[in-house]
Each structure stands twice: as structure tokens, then as C-alpha cells.
Amino acid sequence: MIVNVGDRVRITHGPHAYEGILMPLEGALKETYVSLKLDNGYNVGFSRDDVSIELLSEGRSFNATMPEVDIPYNEDLPDVAILGTGGTVASKIDYMTGAVYPAFSPEELLQLVPELAKIANIEGKEILSIVSEDITFSDWKGIGREVVRQYERGCDGIVVTHGTDTLHFTSSMLSFMLHNLPHPLVLVGAQRSSDRPSSDAALNLISAVNFAGTDCREITVCMHADMNDDYCYVHRGTRVRKFHTSRRDAFTTINGRPLAKVPGSGPIEYLSAYRRGSNPKEDLSLDTGLEERVALVKTYPTASDIVAHLVDKGYRGIILEGSGLGHTPHTLHEEIRRGVEEGVVFGMTSQCVHGRVNMNVYRDGRILKEMGVIPLGDMLAETAWCKLSWVLGHASDYEDVRSEMLRDVAGELDPVSRIDAYNVCR
């Protein structure tokens, strides 16, 4: 049976049958795979050899060409570069098939989100194409280098689109790698792809581009603020965390307030103090010295074996995500003690997520602190992991590493706890 892209089909795979619209695939994939857009909006892919396909109804013929868009350069608007790393936020849709493509030419971006033309002159570039859980140290260095190139080229702000799984790792890592930003660097993602009616892609992207035109000199994350489609929050890159698997307002500032509220292209409302001003372009520096042998270990009752193994494998730093104020079960104490003796640096954060470690209160905390475990205050575990990689990239003496870990570099460490930073409504 001949079926075409856009047709409604039934695909039978073993005992299961799936109905939906046949989607286009690019390049070599289309020889071996078929892809189906289900009625619930999700896509499913199958190996061609494993399925039988039945035509249910013919679709309209598929037209992949886009109408042309005229984009006059507007001297009054900032020049913003949009760098794609593989998230779903900057993607274009064929509304007949529901297929999602990355969209990175200025024409494509403006077809996708025409409102961008009102707030910035847009340049787009796809620099990576990964699912974000697979991001590596080499990817972070590549993003950093491209950011420097774009600033040197003369743009007034940069937006990086990114998958949401590890968006906060990337915003943290870049916060330690890039110093003296001349202009804003805003990371943005989308929890739901642009082909779903509830997509957050457009508002997030417009808000991010809007914020990229400000005088903020920090690395930030811009995402939906609540369940409505009204505005986004801009979060400090070292203070933010993905805190829900699927909601559009999944990203939350922990132990602090967001920096700003951005209603798409509307006026920005600042909520917290932020680093601003104009750094001369020549002061910008990129620091790619990262230690890759760093681990993150969340403890649990009776936990053992893991730390000893990482020490044996030659890891140089381990961030512990301990319980409460910064404790581990005693079953880990000897492993940690041996690690410290062998020169491994341990930092303590809390799996409570909110609050700060205090290793002076209880005996277990004092024991670990006396061993040499560094209490990392109110730093997030994910941020601490990034920071330890960066610090160990430059220092090896324990006291040097310790003092760097306890120095606030990018807003990751605050000696004062804010009373309004844990307002969970139940």
C-alpha cells in the first residue's frame, strides 16, 4: 500500500495498533523509520521492518516551503543572537503533519514567532543538536566559545535555547566559565513543543529575547512563571532548578527570588538586585579549565560502597547531597575519611533542596566537617557540582579549593537566608 506523509494511517506493531498522521523524516532516517503523530500530540517512531501500515484517509499534499518574510533592520532595536543547542523551544511546525523542525534562520524564527521583530534584530544559529541529558563538558566549552564569538561580533544580547532536563546545569556551568559579560546571556527552554496548543515556546522565547536587550550582566534562565500564558520569570543561573517534570512553570529559583518578571515583549519588572552595567567587550573572559572527574552523590539510609568506588576510580571531587543540615549515614564516614586522605575534595549540600547546610549543630555534621568535608551553605547540589568542576580545574591545594568553594562567584552562595524564599502554598 502506498501511503504519503500527511495521510492518516494505522500502524500495527506486534499486538499494538496506533492511529495518527504519518510524519516526514529527514535524510537517511526515512529509509528505515516511520514516524507517527498521535492524536494526543506526541510522536512515536517505529522501525519500518517491525510494522505494517494501513491507510485510513489521505492527507493534503505536503508543502515544505515557507512563505517569504521581509525583515527590515531596525536601528532602534538591539541585535540579539539566538543560539540553538537542541531544545524544542525554537522549532517550526508543519501544521498538517505536526512535524517539528529546528528553526534557526532569521526568516524561520520570525515565521515561528513574528513578535520577535518588534523587540530585536534577530540572528539565529544552531550550534549543537543534542538532548540535554546528554550534554558534556565539551558541549559546555563549545557553547562558551560561541558566546564569546557572538559578543565579539558585536551583538547586544544572546539567547541560548536548550532542552529543559539539564538547563540549570548549563546555566550554572556557564556562570562559572564566563566572566565580565558585556551583555545579557539568557538560557531558554520549552516544556511543551510548539506543535501543542499549550506550548510555552513562544512566550518563553519572546521574553528571553526581551530580557536579552537589558543591562543585566548575569547568566540567567527565562521560563514560564505560572500556569497562565502571561509572563515569564528570569532566574539567576546558579539559583534555579527544574522542579516539575511537565508543568510550564517547572523552573523555580531556590533560596531566593527570581530576578525579573517579563511579560513577553512588555515592560520588565525587576524583583531582585542583579549585576548590571557595561563591561567593556575586551574584559570578557572564557575559562574552559574544568575538571571532569567530579561526581554528585545523594545519600540515603545505609548508603555505602559508592564513595569508596569513586575514590578508587580517581575522582578528584565529590559533591554530597546529604540529609538535613548536612549529614550522611555513618556507613559512609570511613569512605569519606579515606577519600579526604587521598586528596579527594568533598562538598556538602542538602537533599532538602531548600535552606542551607550547617555542620556545627549535630555531632555527625561536626565529624564530617572535621574530616574536611566543606559545608556549602545554601548552594544547590547541581550548582555545587558545576562549581567544583570549575574550581578543581584551577586549584589542587585543599585550602585553595576550599576558599574558592566558599567564595561567592556568581550569586550561588548567600550568607543570608531570605524569609520569603520558601513560600510553598499547600
Place this chain on the structure above:
Amino acid sequence: MIVNVGDRVRITHGPHAYEGILMPLEGALKETYVSLKLDNGYNVGFSRDDVSIELLSEGRSFNATMPEVDIPYNEDLPDVAILGTGGTVASKIDYMTGAVYPAFSPEELLQLVPELAKIANIEGKEILSIVSEDITFSDWKGIGREVVRQYERGCDGIVVTHGTDTLHFTSSMLSFMLHNLPHPLVLVGAQRSSDRPSSDAALNLISAVNFAGTDCREITVCMHADMNDDYCYVHRGTRVRKFHTSRRDAFTTINGRPLAKVPGSGPIEYLSAYRRGSNPKEDLSLDTGLEERVALVKTYPTASDIVAHLVDKGYRGIILEGSGLGHTPHTLHEEIRRGVEEGVVFGMTSQCVHGRVNMNVYRDGRILKEMGVIPLGDMLAETAWCKLSWVLGHASDYEDVRSEMLRDVAGELDPVSRIDAYNVCR
């Protein structure tokens, strides 16, 4: 120099000096240790050999005897057993020295919190004395056995006091170990010990004892609801998590609503459906078949080595705390695949904490699911770790383990997501 308990002293330890009130110590400890109550309310302990002690001013003489309390038995009130495991919630204070002692005779408990006499006939028993991060499988079995003994003795409800670090692990583990509760079982802790002005101990304990007199047949956690001292929330034992290092309202129900609001000894307001009724005492069962070789692994970008090592060490089950909808970096895929081949059971939860895993949406999730990783819906990672220990204590066939992990046993798994279960006010 002769110093006495209650004196204000300066203790010098290496380069550091500490001022405060010298505290009493019990038994053999007082031969080798000294304990100091600092002005900030915390206690610090020192080895006698390491310090020099200087008298600053003499205290009043220390009187450890308590005034007698007359406790008439009230037939209209429920009999509630309070079992202590080592938390700070049930402790008595000498207000001159600030020393904290466990308080477990009915007399002591009523001296500590006289209001308890109005709502229950109290029996107290210290069954363990541990810091909660050190809790073990053997401790959980011991608590379970004591709970059964107390129900058999005829009490109408049980309150277990517990340190807060792992309170939610214990409430989860007991939820899988104890079946057909004839009466309530309420776990309670305190974030701040009774000698601090802001202590939550009294309200938490009164509210827990109050709730222990209800018809709820679930294992619950009762803790402060907000920053005021007005009421507590009762959380389902498998749905709760310590979510702040120090705040009194640190415990939060995740992916759901608390079961009830309890204003100390006042009228209880129910917020959610709960398991109720009267199970005959003979239906109560305690199940101590727990597999101890289970691990919890939180993933991070580039993570590797850890899973392979746990497989090699003979672990039988591993709960992954993956990113987003249930993903791991590809660097772990082969380790997981080998683990599955060697019979290790993997369950997937999300480090987003809120929401639910869905391993059908993205390719990485589908790959892991096809390998055999079990997607655990909206189950908390800590709860999943407890449940896997319990399930592997009884089943070894993969399909049996899988179907047990996906069966809701104690409210830990809900097919429906609640819209009001993630109302973070920023």
C-alpha cells in the same frame, strides 16, 4: 579549677574559644566529655582532654528532680503510646542549663506538654536512641515489632517520635511493612529542640497525639504547617519529604495534598480522602522481608561508573533519580543494560521531585524503558527506594517485581496528577 554544671564557662579548644553554660552529661560520657550550651541555643560537645575550661560566673545549683504530676486515667480519652527513637521532639529541658534529656515516662511527657492530658491517656517508651540519618533496616524492623506489640496491648493509637533527617524514609518503609493497621500510626519530629523559644516540639506532639485518636488507618507524618505556631499538617507517609533544612514547616506533601490540618488539640479538618474504618486487631500484619542491597542513584550530566559498580557489588535493585520525564545521560545506558541482563531491577523516578516520569515521550526514555527500567509514575525517589527493598524482599522474578512496583500499595502511586499539587508562590 572546679566548675559545675550550670556555671558559665569559656572552653578553649585549639585556637577557638566558646562561651556558654556547662551542661550535665549522663553516665560514662561525663568522664570523657564536656558539653556546652552556646548563647545561640545550640549545644557543642568536646573531649575533656582537648580543652581547657575557665569559670566565668557560677550558676545556681542544679536540681534534676521533677515536681510530681498527678495523672488520673480518663476513660473518655483514647490510649496513645508514644514511642521514642531518638528525635528531639520528646525531650525535657532543664531551663537553667538548657540541657535536653529524652522524656518518656508518662510523668515526664506530661510535664513537658501538659496539654496532652486533655486529649489522651499517654504511655511513653524509648525504643531506640539514634540520630535518624543512621537508621538501618534492623531499626525499621524493631520499630515495626514494637508497633505490633503496642496495638496488641490494646492502645488506640501510636505516635513515633523520630529525627527529621530520614523521617520520611521511615514513614515510607513502615507503610510497606505494616498492613491493616487497627488504629492510627503517626510519626512526628521537631526541627528545633524544646529548649529553643521557637521550638515546634510541643505543637507537633500535641497535634500528633490528637490525630492518633482518629479513625485514620494510614501511616502518617505530623509536622508544622507554616511559620506560625497555629496548626500542623498530617501527611501521607509515602507522599512526604523533608523540603527545608531548618524551617519548622519543612515537611511537604509532594504531588498531592496533606490529609488533614490539626490545630494542636483542636478540631481536625480533613483535606483529602484517607483510609479509615476499623480493621480487626488480628488482621494486622508486619512484614519484615526487606532486601538490603538496594541503592538510590541520582544522575547528573556525564555520570558513569556508579551503576556498573553497584551491579558488580551484588545490589539487587537500583532506583534511578533521573532528569526530567525519566532520563539518564547516555553514558549510563550500557551500565544499566548490563545490570538488567544480570537481573538487577531498575526503577525510574525524577529529580524534578514534582510531577511524574513518562518514558514514552522522548527517545532516551523509550530506550531505557525497552531495556527494562520501570517507570515509577509520580512516586517519590525516597519512597521508591523503600518500596523496592520491600518488593525485592518477596519477589525475584522481574515481571512479579515490576507489577508489584506498579501497584499502589500505600498511596505512593497515583495515576491522576492533581492540578493543585504544585502551587509554589514566588
